[in-house]
Amino acid sequence: MAFWSHFLTGSAWSTSKSKPDSRDLTKFFGSQIGGKSVINYAYTDMPGKLLAFDVYYFFTFAWAIPYILLPLTPADSGELDELSLTLQNVFCIFIHVILCALQLAFILALPLSVLLPVWTVVLGAACFFLVNQALCSLLNGRKSEYHSDPEYAPRLPEHDHEQWIFINGVAVGEHWMKNNLNRLAVTFRRPVLGIHNRTNGIIFDVVECLVQRSFGFATSDVRICYSIIKEKLYDPRYSKIIFILHSQGGIEGSMVLDWLLQELPQDLLSKIEVYTFGNAANHFNNPHRLVGSQEEAFRRPVLGSLDATRVDFMTSPTAESAAEQDNRPPTPTTPREPVEGDDNSTAGPIRSSLNKLSLLSETSSVRPTLLSDRAIGHIEHYAHTTDFVALWGVLHFATSKPRSHLLPRFIGRVFARTSARGGHQLCHHYLDGMFPLARDPATGAFLGAADGEGENAFMESEVTVGVEGDEMDNAREALEFSYATMGIGGVNLNEAPLRRLEREVEIHSVDDRPPESRGRYRHRRTGRTGALTANVKVKDLSRLWQYRNGLSPGDKAPFLASDATGLTRIATL
Template sequence: MAQPPPPPTRPPTAKPTNDTRFFGSQIGGRSVINYGYTDMPWKLMAWDVYYFFRFFWAIPYILWPLSPADSAELSELSPTWGNVWAVAIHLVLCVVQLAGIAVLPALVVLPVWTAAVLIGLFFLVNKVLCALLNGKEVEYHSDPKYAPELPEHAHEQWIYINGVAAGAHWMQSNLNRLAVTFKRPILGIHNKTSGILFDVVECLIQRNWGYATKDVRVCYQIIKQKLYNPQYSKVVFILHSQGGIEGSLILDWLLQELPQDLLSKLEVYTFGNAANHFNNPHRHIRTQTLAKRNPLAACIDSIRLTHDHEPPRVPRLRQPQPRPSSSSSSSSSSPSDAEPPITNQTRNGKPNPPTTTTTSTIPPLSSSSTSPHPSQLSDRAIGHIEHYAHTTDFVALWGVLHFATSSPSSQFIPRFIGRVFARTSLRGGHQMVQHYLDGMFPLARDPATGELLRDRENGVPLGAEEEGNEFMESEVLVGGGGDGTGREGSGEQEDEDDGEEEVEVHGVSPVLERKGSLLSLSLKEGRKRREGVKVKVKELSRLWQYRNGRSPEETPPLLVRGADGVVRNATM
């Protein structure tokens, strides 16, 4: 077995910090991973068991800290009757399951039929206890009082899959908290619990054998129908914990079957993701090559900022010159013998016509002053994927933080795609509401009393806090090399010219020159580029732009109202 990569550094326990780091899609770090989800299941199981013990120190953080419960009745560990009931049943399930596992070896001395009856009774008791937590339905909806349907959001569909150990009560609380935060109705697909221990076993089977449970299949059908429905121009998919595993399986199926203009309507956001892969391939081999060649450019090509000031001056860009062909006839030259042509490059601020080639090329970016769709900028099938994780969350360490922050040992190792916001904080647990949403999207509170601001009519919280959000106001480094902040490629970044007037940036010059709409980094010196630039999390987080019913500014408009009055996606 190959030498395993070192685990992420354990944060100090004596003096916790509130620090956030930003990573591009599977950046190149110091650790190297040499296996992926396409390997043999028993190999993947062995690695999972190994890392279970490597990250065992973080197990208590699944529930810790127990307080505060800032969302009151919506937080999983607040002292409400529903929460107390759920915790009590889970404690009983843990005792029953541990006892059943402990006596299992002793059954070998009993007659076969006796052992079979005892095992049957054990699973019957387990099912009855789980039925007290789970409802009969697979689909749930947020209560309308938390977020009624609004006409301005009629073209959106928000879908959520819960994580481990969430029964019907916690599922409903999660949906209502999301509805309060983003002021949209949320459709929930219930990943039913079988008890904490059995849920962990199910996670191992799902992510190592690729087994799709009923909720995975139901959710896939629903998302597919929503993407094909011309009413919806946007499907927002939110995943937590084990839901990240199920979401990764759903994405695999969608990427296999759906046209890519439909996939461009999909956005994915995860919290404490337990998956071992997250696919979002490039549309063309050319852009994949360019992303590896220039990791910084690939990382920043679709980052949207809210800065009002002028972006720094973008340096003149140098086009890589194609290698001379060994034959005068272009038809006789092999694509591997020449550098792929760069389309829609600019020189002295003026776009050149796209280069005609016999190899596969990307459609040129829009020539308008507005920015094209993010999936066109990044040349990926799905335009937006973001992962939010705590560095003390065992599930995140076992999933997204392990697979997304390690360099693949070769280009054939499957990758974990999507931006990662990794936070080390005092409330770095695993619960969706109490730890992630309360810590990253806190609700509005009275500055004088500290009490939740509630609607006077129905008593529900008013919405997300707009100012003073410690997580969103924290700064992260974008574009730094070496230790992994904001890199997209899997290899070491090549040394380039440090001249002040000319820096080579492959294939993204139209993006960098879009004034005021995208992150424009000053690349006047190679040293500056390697050091990166500091920006606030709220300037990188697309999910933050949806708070309190808001929406990211889409340019050019993705919505087109047809003659029949139906809003359709402009890419269709």
């Protein structure tokens, strides 16, 4: 009883600050790194097979359905939260309760239709759909596009080159859509454009999810969003398209990306960054640009994620044999002074390769470093391990090991959080728990994302890599990719970075002792010893966190560069 009382009352979260909880744990996954769970089907299979698996896993994860709404409190974002006790929220919930009752009765009555005259069935169905549509119109409004209110985030000149776009999830009408946009706007201090995924009632929305995932059916909002993003990508005023998706919006967003990948030049696709919450999709595509890089990624996760040696290194027998002889990948940095431990036999070909890379971006203000090897700029997924939709979507498809390497992958980093706030609502659960807001103590007005000391338990939490028990076998590439991409965790370009990278990832993967208990380590493969370092925190790996309060990622940081067209790229996980 105490357990349910905690989840219903949110007693551990009674203030606006995100307090730590003993159950608070964040697991980090790279792009489909694999694990104990094995999956043998993909979105490219026959629709009937996909539908059967979707229905099966719907009931498998049905225990988590209550967490779509739980916990009910607190509502830290006030009237912006979906479940806060405001008049408009109560009205929306009331309409949804009526819709659920009507739709459930309609579905249960369908078997009886075989006993009735055809004209009676047709008339009854027509009346039901008319009533259903009338009730939904009370929630949806008439527009397909919405904008956040300027009071939450006015457009600033420094963000004129960015376009933030959002697709909502299940059961969201006009009121909740506006609240979602305003909550995102105040968190990141950017205006946000919303493409409205209109609700047809919760039950019918779930049916629509099944149809979209299994049959690839694109609704009108998918088509509208595709045309808008395509237009923005071709507009030279924009260098970044930040695409945020929630719940069913993840399904629709994955379809939009599929269409864009089919048609657009890859220098335009590199403008896109995707961030999802409670993603319900069954796939997320982001292919390598070269088959050689893809093969190298399977063989050497660190080197395969970097483009510095992508062409020159893989086609250079001298460099390849030298690296094999040295039992380590060559250092993918810009030309530098030799450091202790370097193998001089690799210096010539590697440095030659890097000189070519340097020429690509020497006319750019961005530091010449490494280029991404995937088409879309960056992808991150945020999920709660008790969120039914996330379990049915991203956590099922992204963390399972494909039975065959030929199956399509679910691309993107995954931050899987287990905590007392593990519900599904975007504002009430995800943003309040992962991006809590700070308030003015005098007026109570929202100031933006709370990023002070001890104000965000999620971002301050240390990550556990991959699936428990599989860290060393399957999960090391997750942090290797992230370290290489973000240039963090003490990776120094002047200190043989890949070798140090390997050392630190190894530590973060296996050493879960408290920092004060750590001393020195012995590398399991090379036998090298050294001082143990602190574990990696979520904020170290989250690129979305770098956008809080109007900030931007340091695009001059290590492992970021401009390609030949002048576009800034980041390696995608």
